[in-house]
Amino acid sequence: MKKFRKVLDGLTTSSPVNPCGSPACGSAAGTPSTAPTPRELEIQETLMSEHFQICKTVRHGFPYQPTALAFDPVQKILAIGTRSGGVRLLGRPGVDCHCQHESGAAVLQLQFLINEGALVTACADDTLHLWNLRQRRPAILHSLKFNRERITFCHLPFQSKWLYVGTERGNTHIVNIESFILSGYVIMWNKAIELSTKTHPGPVVHLSDSPKDEGKLLIGFESGTIVMWDLRAKRSDFRIYYDEAIHSVSWHHEGRQFMCSHSDGSLSMWNLRNTAKPFQVTFPHGKTQRDGRKESCKPILKVEYKTSRNSEAFVVFSGGLSYDKAGRRPTLTIMHGKAITVLEMDYPIVDFLVLCETPYLNEVQEPYAVVVLLEKDFVVVDLTQSNFPIFENAYPMDIHESPVTCTAYFADCPPDIIPVVYSIGAKHKKTGYSHKEWPVSGGTWTVGSQTYPEIIITGHADGSIKFWDATAITLQMLYKLKTSKVFEKPKSGDMGRSAELVEEDPYAIQMISWCPQSRIFCVVGISAHVIMYRFSKHDANTSITSLEVRLQCEMEDVISPSDTENTPCFSDPSGLSPQPQPPSPRSNMPDSVRDSIPCLKVKDRMIRMPPGYQAELVVQLLWVDGEPPQQITSLDLNSAYGLLALGNCNGLVVVDYLQKTILLCMSTLELYGSADPFQRLTRSPRKNRQSTSDFCMRGLSNFYSDSKKRIRTSYQSLTELSDNQVSLDLERSKSPTSDHVNGHCTSPTSQPCPTGRARVPGGPEGPRLARRGPGRPPFRKAQSAACMEVSLPVSSLTEESRENSFSRSRSSSVSSIDRETKEAVTTLQFVESYGCKSDTLPTPCLWVGTSLGLVLIIPMSIPTDEQERQEDPVTVAPTGTVLMLKGSVLRFAFLDCGGALINSPYEVWRDQHAPDDPDRPRKRKLVNFSSSSSQEASGDGHLAVVCSERQAKVFFMPSQACLYVHNITESSFVLRADVVSVCNSVCLACFCANGHIMTLRFALTFLFVFKWETVESSVNRD
Secondary structure (H helix, E strand, O other): OOOHHHHOOOOOOOOOOOOOOOOOOOOOOOOOOOOOOHHHOOOOOOOOHHHOOOOOOOOOOOOOOEEEEEEEOOOOEEEEEEOOOEEEEEOOOOOEEEEEOOOOOOEEEEEEEOOOOEEEEEEOOOEEEEEEOOOOOOEEEEEEEOOOOOEEEEEOOOOOOEEEEEEOOOOEEEEEOOOOEEEEEEEOHHHHOOOOOOOOOOOEEEEEEOOOOOOEEEEEEOOOEEEEEEOOOOEEEEEEEOOOOEEEEEEOOOOOEEEEEEOOOOEEEEEOOEOOOOOEEEOOOOOEOOOOOEOOEOOEEEEEEEOOOOOOOEEEEEEOOEOOOOOOOOEEEEEEOOEEEEEEOOOOEEEEEEEEOOOOOOOOOOEEEEEEEEOOOEEEEEOOOOOOOEOOOOOOOOOOOOOEEEEEEEEOOOOOHHHHHHHHHHOOOOOOOOOOOOOOOOOOOOOOOOOOOEEEEEEEOOOEEEEEEOOOOOOEEEEEEEHHHHEOOOOOOEOHHHHHHOOOOOOOEEEEEEEOOOOEEEEEEOOOEEEEEEEEOOOEEEOOEEEEEOOOOOOOOOOOOOOOOOOOOOOOHHHHOOOOOOOOOEOOOOHHHOOOOOOOOEOOOOEEEOOEEEEEEEEEEOOEOOEOOOOOOEEEEEOOOOEEEEEOOOOEEEEEOOOOEEEEEEOHHHHHHHHOOOOOOOOOOOOOOOOOHHHOOOOOHHHHOOHHHHHHHOOOOOOOOOOOOOOOOOOOOOOOOOOEEOOEEOOOOOOOOOOOOOOOOOOOOOHHHHHHOOOOOOOOOOOOOOOEEEOOOHHHOOHHHHHOHHHHHHOOOOOOOOEEEOOOEEEEEEEEEOOOOOOOOOEEEEEEEEOOOEEEEEEEEOOOOHHHHHHOOOEEOOOOEEEEOOOOEEEEEEEOOOOOEOOOOEEOOOOOOOOOOOOOOOOOOEEOOOOOOOOOOOOOOEEEEEEEOOEEEEEEEOOOEEEEEEEOOOOOOEEEEEEEEEOOEEEEEEEEOOOEEEEEOOOOOEEEEEEOOOHHHHOOOO
16 A cells, blocks of 8 residues: 655656645635545555557548548458548548658549559658558658659559559659669650650650550550550550640450540540541530530540440549539539439548459459549449449538537446437438448448447537547537527527627537536527527427526726725626516627627427427527627536536526526625735726627637637737727736637636727737628637726826736736626536535535636535425535646546545436336436435545646645645646546546646545647648
């Protein structure tokens, strides 16, 4: 048994520990109990640094910016190249591998060494790479750099050791695939064409060997010149000069004719017996005009000509549509005999391949599918059925069907949850897919022996929620939920300015809270709403309860600098009870008269809900005096308590979802009472207030299009913002700790949305500003002083004051009427804990963390009897207990005195819409829940681990003594933190904005630090 004192050598000494009563240790009334010292806590320490190793296991999603496609018809393996130099190898579901070129150059072309476990990549830096795919992790065997010529096309015949490489100058080089060096045989462009030709034929755009004679190489030049080159005789057999540019060439399997696609939207057929002119020219999509001419068409970028024994040949091509209609979607055309089928695609076509039964070019091809690589999707078409249905994608390529705005990961879920959710989701799947097996079926994989249920939940900009089974290597979508169905569809002219504030994504998901045991699910939307769902295997006709909350922190009159008392800002008392349903807001209603109106209108009628997750309750924050509601910044749900808590920069709301009532609606200042550790001087509201929630009710598109750039620039100095009235409402420090994620502050110490005049930008904001319209302020990065607004006179603005604004804002000695504070609730957690130092038994509590690094503990009295719980009120009484940390509070975790995690109480799931069974009445079954009157509850106390964006502390409860403290980072800030179980022990894991991943023991000494230097390259849409 090791004691904590043995791992205290690395404890940070710069942060003193004060175990006695102080604001840092708590300020609750009562006689403090004796706190154990670290040497009295005997906790078995099993974690060592060697237990930690970071490795990338899998990459989910669609390859970002794909550029090339290849297929091995024998091994049935697919390869996709990307613009960033990545190569994705895909086989049967579960076979998924990602490779990366160190140069990061775009992949131009891919060529499999068919049935040999090797792949050739041609990159934009004019380098050829030979990859070995036979080993566990594919690696590059050879590389060949072209220094004087640029690579434009490559061709590797089946079972050949020669790789043909065409260049921009029109030359063709031959590479020995075994030694991967140039053979010295070069087909010069001036020898390939006639000497009398005066113009350059252009780059090589096509290379292929003749199906009838592998010693003949067909070379296609961009200008329209085609040359059949005899490799043995080193001369040309024939030359074709066509007046239209060539994009691709495809052979008939007999080797007597071939087809070309051209830039004018035509297809030309050539016979080797007569190469003077094509024997057939067709414009598949070109109509004949009245004057007899063909209408102009777009280029046909690629064509494939495949034969079949039992039917006519297939001609598959992309492009070629006429120019007569603008806005047409990209198409893939399949010509089978006289039938022409046009398949419209959602995104531009990058490349396509026709999959055939045989790899030999001189045999009947027998095509059975077409693989189509789009810019943001991957489609496989079944050619064996006349209606050409598509295959249901076996890979999770549609993660970003709508941009992902938030994610949540759940491990060790109940074993029955995945089959149940999948069975419900399978009933809602689309129909019309091909019934044949997925054609890309190569590779093998085995599931590890130590698997456990894992679920990933993604929230999207369109308001949809997707549940994914992540137990195996590949993701499998279990269930999809559309939150927009809870609300009325906005009519033309409805919602007005509130719709403008959230732009085109009024239903975008910001936060997710899920209790797998009770299957209760909550989401937070960008329009300041929370939706609570219950899971049921049965459909139901029910109505949705809507609670509307008036939550606003109003500033009192100006206080003179001599005043030393804090003036708390009280929320409107009307917010303590549900408000009546207001009419839907209209665009013709001025902002100044909008009051008690939600951003969205909940359906107020009976709704038929299918099996699955069914909406039960919607909590909406209301407009107050012309001000839209601020975005919700924190959420927690406890199924055993039947309570839901949410917070933002105005305050805290606690909802009893069993009784459908609001228990608490208070500003953060009210929660402190007399225990507020800061001396805050409030100021009067400014006159002529305009909507300042432009900074909070922002569209999610600002995040998911620029996330990589924001991480990259979070360490640069922040740009100043000033208005045209020579006053600054906010002076931003140069602390490199700000960012925005999911439409609100990622750095939990970022600046919130202040109340005051709307800002007028001092400089151009580009197209995003123009989109917002005149007079609307630009979105801005947040300062690492969360929810604290500092207003200083212009004359006092100096470089020193900017750099020290964060520290000055925390000082209680600063006395100025120009400073006003707004404190956001950044994290919430329901748990069995101690509300006061004098408590001897744990009771239900709500732990509240704020953006100023303060922790409040709110005890509650909850009836345990099911009947009493439905009828008697729940008592919520803030006690003023305060703990302090540096930086915004991110995470709470609780341990018993043996070092084991304490799980929050929960309710076991029960189907409320199941038929009644008199023998088995449905009663609430609670786990880990003890009433305040229970004498069986342990009074030994527990440990509370609190992590902020800069610091971590371990407190002993109920004495609130700080046992350990550690400053995690000074140059960056923590983005996410969690307490995880590893090797029958626990540790604190932190992910910082600079890409560092840290794990700490609970004596808060480092176990492991991983410097993720490639964090920028990893922030993509894969």
